[in-house]
Amino acid sequence: MGGPVDVSGDQLRTIVERIEHVEKEISELTEGKREIYQEAKSNGFDPKVLREIVRLRKQDQKERDEHESLLEVYLRAINGACVSKAA
Amino acid sequence: MGGPVDVSGDQLRTIVERIEHVEKEISELTEGKREIYQEAKSNGFDPKVLREIVRLRKQDQKERDEHESLLEVYLRAINGACVSKAA
Amino acid sequence: MGGPVDVSGDQLRTIVERIEHVEKEISELTEGKREIYQEAKSNGFDPKVLREIVRLRKQDQKERDEHESLLEVYLRAINGACVSKAA
Amino acid sequence: MGGPVDVSGDQLRTIVERIEHVEKEISELTEGKREIYQEAKSNGFDPKVLREIVRLRKQDQKERDEHESLLEVYLRAINGACVSKAA
DNA sequence: ACGCAACGCATCCGCC
DNA sequence: GGCGGATGCGTTGCGT
Numbered sequence: 501m502g503g504p505v506d507v508s509g510d511q512l513r514t515i516v517e518r519i520e521h522v523e524k525e526i527s528e529l530t531e532g533k534r535e536i537y538q539e540a541k542s543n544g545f546d547p548k549v550l551r552e553i554v555r556l557r558k559q560d561q562k563e564r565d566e567h568e569s570l571l572e573v574y575l576r577a578i579n580g581a582c583v584s585k586a587a
Numbered sequence: 588m589g590g591p592v593d594v595s596g597d598q599l600r601t602i603v604e605r606i607e608h609v610e611k612e613i614s615e616l617t618e619g620k621r622e623i624y625q626e627a628k629s630n631g632f633d634p635k636v637l638r639e640i641v642r643l644r645k646q647d648q649k650e651r652d653e654h655e656s657l658l659e660v661y662l663r664a665i666n667g668a669c670v671s672k673a674a
Numbered sequence: 675m676g677g678p679v680d681v682s683g684d685q686l687r688t689i690v691e692r693i694e695h696v697e698k699e700i701s702e703l704t705e706g707k708r709e710i711y712q713e714a715k716s717n718g719f720d721p722k723v724l725r726e727i728v729r730l731r732k733q734d735q736k737e738r739d740e741h742e743s744l745l746e747v748y749l750r751a752i753n754g755a756c757v758s759k760a761a
Numbered sequence: 762m763g764g765p766v767d768v769s770g771d772q773l774r775t776i777v778e779r780i781e782h783v784e785k786e787i788s789e790l791t792e793g794k795r796e797i798y799q800e801a802k803s804n805g806f807d808p809k810v811l812r813e814i815v816r817l818r819k820q821d822q823k824e825r826d827e828h829e830s831l832l833e834v835y836l837r838a839i840n841g842a843c844v845s846k847a848a
Numbered sequence: 849a850c851g852c853a854a855c856g857c858a859t860c861c862g863c864c
Numbered sequence: 865g866g867c868g869g870a871t872g873c874g875t876t877g878c879g880t
Contacts, residue, residue, distance in 0.1 A: 516839065519711070520731070534861085624780070641777060645781075723835055730836075
């Protein structure tokens with residue numbers, strides 16, 4: 501224990517403040533999101549269904565990405581060494 | 588300080604021990620799972636591919652379930668009040 | 675089937691896109707946050723401790739706010755509910 | 762194409778099923794755990810406190826002390842930030 | 849040993 | 865004000 505810790509004090513403070521700043525921005529955006537849902541609801545849209553739609557679209561995209569990488573894994577497994585006894 | 592506290596004390600102890608017991612069982616099973624993977628690997632199976640397979644099967648099942656409940660949501664939305672202006 | 679449905683369809687699409695947009699912004703900021711932690715770590719800071727600090731400071735701030743508003747309530751009660759800032 | 766592949770296929774299927782079985786058991790135990798907490802709650806125990814107790818009992822005393830002192834050092838560094846290179 | 853990913857936990861918000 | 869669901873955090877386990 502000694503000097504280095506003290507030296508880090510300023511760095512530490514900067515880091516923490518940067519994190520806090522970005523977290524503040526995130527929570528503001530989250531708030532904005534909530535307002536969009538509220539507004540939609542007041543226009544007669546069911547928030548639950550809206551969330552479901554958003555969720556599904558996100559998931560579909562993700563699956564597409566995964567299938568791609570999965571394919572890669574399988575191809576490598578076939579070319580490589582999936583099973584030793586079947587070699 | 589008197590009886591009631593002691594009664595709660597016993598109950599509390601029982602509860603905590605039950606939880607700890609089930610957690611112990613879980614960690615033992617987790618250990619067993621790890622061993623299965625190890626064994627499979629020593630038999631020449633690529634653990635990564637195995638995990639991918641397990642994961643996919645789980646996901647497929649999940650999706651099936653979700654689609655079901657999703658369908659329900661949509662049907663209710665149609666019968667109910669998804670949009671007021673389009674009514 | 676006719677106009678009203680299309681109108682709702684457009685509204686719906688707009689809503690969904692707005693939500694997706696704000697979610698994209700959020701995930702970008704989250705990414706930025708991750709990078710800050712990474713950078714800090716590479717400078718020798720323990721991320722876990724950093725997170726703990728951020729968490730504690732948030733909590734302290736919250737308590738401070740609560741305390742402040744409580745104080746305000748008390749002061750207003752004393753003054754007879756006419757002062758806004760305890761001036 | 763012939764025997765060996767089929768043999769591997771059977772092995773593979775067996776492995777996957779064994780894994781899925783143990784995972785099923787795990788999730789059932791997890792469910793049981795949840796029920797214990799529910800039951801405790803309905804008997805007037807605060808789940809949060811229960812979890813804390815379990816957590817504390819699990820946690821190694823020594824590690825806790827180390828973590829605590831490290832945190833303290835950091836907090837002092839942030840409040841202080843006084844020295845530049847050697848205390 | 850590090851980084852990534854999945855799981856479970858704690859918190860928060862909306863609903864009842 | 866309690867409850868359930870959704871979101872974000874933290875932890876643990878896995879692969880590299």
